[in-house]
Structure formats: C-alpha cells, structure tokens
Amino acid sequence: MRPAIEVAAIGRSFGRGGTEVTVLRDVTFTVAPGEIVALLGGNGAGKTTLLRILSTVLTPDRGTARIQGFDVVSQARQARGALGVSFGGDRGLYGRLNARDNLRYFGTLRELGGRGLTTRIAEVLEQVHLTEVADRRVETYSKGMRQRLHLAIGLLGRPSVLMLDEPTVGLDPYEAQSLRDTVLALRDEGVAVLLTSHYLLDVERLAQRVVLLREGTVQHESELGEFISLADHVATILVRGEGPLPDLSASPLVDIRVRHEVDNWEAALRLREWDADVFTEIGRLFGGLTVREVRVEDMRLEEAFARLAGGTAAEAPVIGRSA
Numbered sequence: 001m002r003p004a005i006e007v008a009a010i011g012r013s014f015g016r017g018g019t020e021v022t023v024l025r026d027v028t029f030t031v032a033p034g035e036i037v038a039l040l041g042g043n044g045a046g047k048t049t050l051l052r053i054l055s056t057v058l059t060p061d062r063g064t065a066r067i068q069g070f071d072v073v074s075q076a077r078q079a080r081g082a083l084g085v086s087f088g089g090d091r092g093l094y095g096r097l098n099a100r101d102n103l104r105y106f107g108t109l110r111e112l113g114g115r116g117l118t119t120r121i122a123e124v125l126e127q128v129h130l131t132e133v134a135d136r137r138v139e140t141y142s143k144g145m146r147q148r149l150h151l152a153i154g155l156l157g158r159p160s161v162l163m164l165d166e167p168t169v170g171l172d173p174y175e176a177q178s179l180r181d182t183v184l185a186l187r188d189e190g191v192a193v194l195l196t197s198h199y200l201l202d203v204e205r206l207a208q209r210v211v212l213l214r215e216g217t218v219q220h221e222s223e224l225g226e227f228i229s230l231a232d233h234v235a236t237i238l239v240r241g242e243g244p245l246p247d248l249s250a251s252p253l254v255d256i257r258v259r260h261e262v263d264n265w266e267a268a269l270r271l272r273e274w275d276a277d278v279f280t281e282i283g284r285l286f287g288g289l290t291v292r293e294v295r296v297e298d299m300r301l302e303e304a305f306a307r308l309a310g311g312t313a314a315e316a317p318v319i320g321r322s323a
C-alpha cells in the first residue's frame with residue numbers, strides 16, 4: 001500500500017550567508033493510511049517547520065514530500081485537497097459567528113459550496129460532537145470546543161491525511177480524551193494522522209509509531225512499544241512526608257532524589273523493574289516516618305523521550321501529563 005505521507009530527505013534552512021541556520025536535515029519517514037504517527041522533539045527541533053512544509057505553506061530547500069502521492073511543491077493544490085490541517089490555538093476562528101457559519105466560511109475558502117457543503121457541515125459537526133452547540137457564537141465556547149471546531153474545519157474536505165499540531169493543548173482531561181476519541185475514530189476510517197504534542201499521554205493513547213526529531217534530523221523512529229522500552233526506568237514512586245528526612249543511602253532502588261522544603265520532603269524512587277521486594281523496601285525505608293502520600297507514576301514515555309531528546313525526564317521541556 002502506498003504511504004499516505006512520504007517524506008524523503010527533506011532539508012530546510014533559514015537566512016543567508018553567515019547567518020544561515022539549517023532547521024531540517026535529511027528528514028525521511030512515511031505514514032501509512034490508518035496509522036497515527038507522533039512527531040516528537042524538544043523546542044526548536046523542527047516539528048512546526050516540517051508540518052508547514054507538508055501542509056504546502058513552506059517549500060523545502062532539498063528533498064521531496066508527498067501527500068497521497070502528490071508532491072507538496074509541484075502538485076501543491078492536489079496535496080492540499082487530500083489534506084486536513086488543524087493547527088489549533090485561538091487564531092483563525094471568528095468569535096462572533098457560530099460554528100456552522102465558521103465552517104461555511106472555511107468551506108467556501110476551500111471552494112466547497114451549495115447543498116453539499118450544508119450536508120458536510122452537519123456531518124463534521126456530528127463527528128466532533130458539536131451539533132448541539134453549533135448555533136452558539138464561538139466566543140462562548142470552551143477551549144476544548146474551539147479545538148474540536150478547528151478539527152471540524154480540517155475535516156471539511158474529507159481528508160485522507162490529517163495533520164494535528166498540539167491538538168489537546170490547554171484542554172481539561174475530559175475534553176482531551178474526547179478529542180483523542182475523535183482522532184482514533186478517524187484513524188479507524190483509514191485516515192493517516194501526523195501529530196505533534198507536548199503531552200505524552202496523547203502519544204501513548206494515540207500513536208502506533210514515533211518519529212523523534214533532534215536538531216532537525218530524525219534521531220529515532222520506531223513502534224511505540226519499542227520507543228517506550230528505551231527507558232531504563234519503568235516507574236517512579238513519589239513519597240511525600242513531614243518531619244525527619246528518611247535515610248535513603250544503601251537502597252537497591254536506583255536514582256533516589258530527595259527534595260526538602262522546611263519540614264516537608266519528597267523522595268522520588270526510580271525503579272528499574274517491578275518486583276515484590278519493592279514494597280518491602282519502601283516499608284523499610286519509610287517505616288517510622290510521617291508519610292503523607294505515596295504515588296506511582298508510570299514514567300516510561302518521559303524517560304524514553306528524555307534519553308533521546310536530551311536532558312533528564314525531570315528537566316525535559318516538553319512533557320506534561322495534565323491532559
């Protein structure tokens with residue numbers, strides 16, 4: 001089966017002469033129909049630049065990219081026809097109009113029109129669960145509703161390829177999950193999705209494959225499971241307490257960090273693997289102390305990301321689990 005997205009040796013620089021900066025170097029990967037690929041990377045890795053090239057708004061200096069077989073430079077119009085783009089944020093929506101009229105406006109820009117457009121608007125509203133509020137002004141919408149409207153605009157042309165830049169940013173967990181469910185339903189219909197997200201929960205729940213950019217080159221590409229297995233810790237146990245600090249020397253648990261604030265402390269125990277002794281060990285370390293909270297965080301994705309993108313999980317700039 002022909003890939004829905006083909007990126008071959010793409011390169012892009014900005015500026016000239018002595019101030020030229022190369023932002024993408026020899027980037028190559030594909031996305032199959034019905035597949036969700038997460039494009040990851042720290043700030044400035046080149047993700048947005050690549051999405052701009054694939055959505056035909058920026059031309060590459062080197063290499064080729066195709067959307068459903070259409071070259072994004074020489075066949076930009078056809079490529080755009082196969083593509084839905086949802087870059088989200090607050091830009092681009094007309095607050096004083098309702099969702100239906102926003103969709104009509106963007107549909108007309110895409111040269112969709114007439115009765116076909118009215119039917120299509122009803123369909124996309126249904127797909128993103130906005131039918132009930134479709135006649136309300138968009139300025140009264142929550143962030144999640146706005147993100148879903150962005151997605152609906154991207155879906156108007158029945159795209160077979162969808163590009164989503166930070167689809168869940170700023171959403172509460174319920175809204176984020178609802179948006180993820182919509183994306184999964186689209187994937188099940190055969191849509192190819194390329195996604196960037198600073199929320200690794202999106203990656204975990206959505207992506208089958210991960211492409212990680214670092215300083216403009218593909219640093220790593222693998223199935224999600226393989227990516228996660230690169231982490232050398234399976235979990236972190238956070239223990240919070242008060243009073244005297246625990247003595248954590250001579251523990252077989254790796255990488256123990258303790259943070260101390262006035263009379264509170266927090267210990268982070270990073271586990272290389274789970275075994276029955278972990279709980280015995282925790283009892284031994286913290287027995288007799290005033291423990292207020294014990295929490296287990298599954299850190300594998302963060303760890304894997306941090307190891308490959310640079311820095312440590314604790315410092316990694318792009319991680320968030322709040323959504």
Ligand SMILES: Nc1ncnc2c1ncn2[C@@H]1O[C@H](COP(=O)(O)OP(=O)(O)OP(=O)(O)O)[C@@H](O)[C@H]1O
Pocket residue numbers: 014015021023041042043044045046047048049050
């Ligand atoms: N028009 C431009 N002129 C000069 N430099 C640019 C231009 N666009 C992007 N860059 C630079 O290219 C690099 C990559 O930027 P890009 O926005 O693609 O990264 P990103 O991976 O999307 O980062 P973030 O996660 O912060 O959005 C950055 O160093 C940025 O400053």
